[in-house]
Amino acid sequence: MCDFNNIIPLMENFKNNKKYIAILNTSRELFWKHGVRRVTVEEICREAKTSKMTFYRFFPDKIELAKKVLDLFYEESLLNFRKIIRDDSSASVKMQKMIQMKLEGSNEISNEFIQDFLISANLGLTSYFEEKLKVIWAAGIKEFKLGQDEGWIRKDLNIEFLFFFSQKIIPVLNDKDLLNLFSSPQDLIVEVANLIIYGIAPKE
Amino acid sequence: MCDFNNIIPLMENFKNNKKYIAILNTSRELFWKHGVRRVTVEEICREAKTSKMTFYRFFPDKIELAKKVLDLFYEESLLNFRKIIRDDSSASVKMQKMIQMKLEGSNEISNEFIQDFLISANLGLTSYFEEKLKVIWAAGIKEFKLGQDEGWIRKDLNIEFLFFFSQKIIPVLNDKDLLNLFSSPQDLIVEVANLIIYGIAPKE
DNA sequence: TAATTATTATACTTTATTTGTCTATTTAAA
DNA sequence: TTTAAATAGACAAATAAAGTATAATAATTA
Numbered sequence A, B: 001m002c003d004f005n006n007i008i009p010l011m012e013n014f015k016n017n018k019k020y021i022a023i024l025n026t027s028r029e030l031f032w033k034h035g036v037r038r039v040t041v042e043e044i045c046r047e048a049k050t051s052k053m054t055f056y057r058f059f060p061d062k063i064e065l066a067k068k069v070l071d072l073f074y075e076e077s078l079l080n081f082r083k084i085i086r087d088d089s090s091a092s093v094k095m096q097k098m099i100q101m102k103l104e105g106s107n108e109i110s111n112e113f114i115q116d117f118l119i120s121a122n123l124g125l126t127s128y129f130e131e132k133l134k135v136i137w138a139a140g141i142k143e144f145k146l147g148q149d150e151g152w153i154r155k156d157l158n159i160e161f162l163f164f165f166s167q168k169i170i171p172v173l174n175d176k177d178l179l180n181l182f183s184s185p186q187d188l189i190v191e192v193a194n195l196i197i198y199g200i201a202p203k204e
Numbered sequence C: 001t002a003a004t005t006a007t008t009a010t011a012c013t014t015t016a017t018t019t020g021t022c023t024a025t026t027t028a029a030a
Numbered sequence D: 001t002t003t004a005a006a007t008a009g010a011c012a013a014a015t016a017a018a019g020t021a022t023a024a025t026a027a028t029t030a
Helices: A011-016 A018-034 A041-048 A052-058 A062-086 A091-104 A111-118 A126-150 A159-173 A185-198 B011-016 B018-034 B041-047 B052-058 B062-086 B091-104 B111-118 B126-150 B159-173 B176-180 B185-198
Strands: none
Touching: A011 A018, A018 A041, A018 A052, A018 A062, A018 A111, A041 A052, A041 A062, A062 A091, A062 A111, A062 A126, A091 A159, A091 A185, A111 A126, A126 A159, A159 A185, B011 B018, B018 B041, B018 B052, B018 B062, B018 B111, B041 B052, B041 B062, B062 B091, B062 B111, B062 B126, B091 B159, B091 B185, B111 B126, B126 B159, B159 B185, B176 B185
């Protein structure tokens, strides 16, 4: 008699909805380029070929959409990260893949996007971002600790330190003069990966 | 008794004014990234470390500023172009330099910027842009005709055709597979320049 | 130094844009 | 055919941006 499916909103069915996905993709692109502040709901709808009413059926407002975009981005990044960590290649290759990923920047959040999360406190995104970052950071560290358990990362390594270190080292790797020491970027990546994995001691 | 210098506004003295230059540079950067529409006067002032009042002393509004930015960009581009054309290197080297310039995109107007000139008719920039383009186009053609007079460009070449052609050819040169046929991008540029200058006939 | 001029910060009004909601219609699916 | 989903357009309310006025400060120059 009483079918609750008709009463309780089918929240998570959105995921497969074409329009919902179109809005997410379009907004991600626009947010990436220009940040949240500069992009209007109307613009997103126009680009995603949807109407405003449909937009508001899915998202209460632009800010919540931005949060969702951030969520999905992190989810995706973590998945990529996990795939490399749990991959059954050697430690050195894993590290190479991670460096590659970092260099390509495919896992990098755009500057314009992040600015609106961090700087313009007015949008109310700052704390959300910080919370999210903490969670992701923890998840990433957990993955690395897995590597310690599996034995291909030494147990006395400070993972938190490694994370900070890897953030700082990327610009250095993009140095033109450094690149010239190698016959290809790939060779540089291998060299760095080996340094990180094996240090400077000879492999026994 | 009557000093007209005090009455007639010293219009063109702006050119050397620090603040004026700061506003132009800042706005160019912002317009380049986001287009005119998305950038606010207040934002420009903030970035250029100047006040709104100073802004309005130099420019009646954002649109006039955008026009000025376009003007200066074209002026600069034409100067670069002229420098190459009137340079006393060989025809082939001239062409190499021009191709290089095109590839670097340093003389390319940004897409975001141009969008606001072309698409959003509301800003009233479209006709201004078209007029300007005509003038620059003509100036460019005139430079090339100089080359014809000087004898290093054959007299029966249709310069207008060459212009269209060179616009279309750039993306082709950025093709990865094409680049792989050469040991360096520079070699590709030399090859293309030689083709344009000498055609396929052997140099006598 | 005093006078002049340029610049700024702030507050404020006006104008324009954006938001979010409401309809009446159209389109698509069951 | 009925039901649900999506759209276009109009709209009031909220927000943001433009542009002006004023008083206070800093920088120049005579």
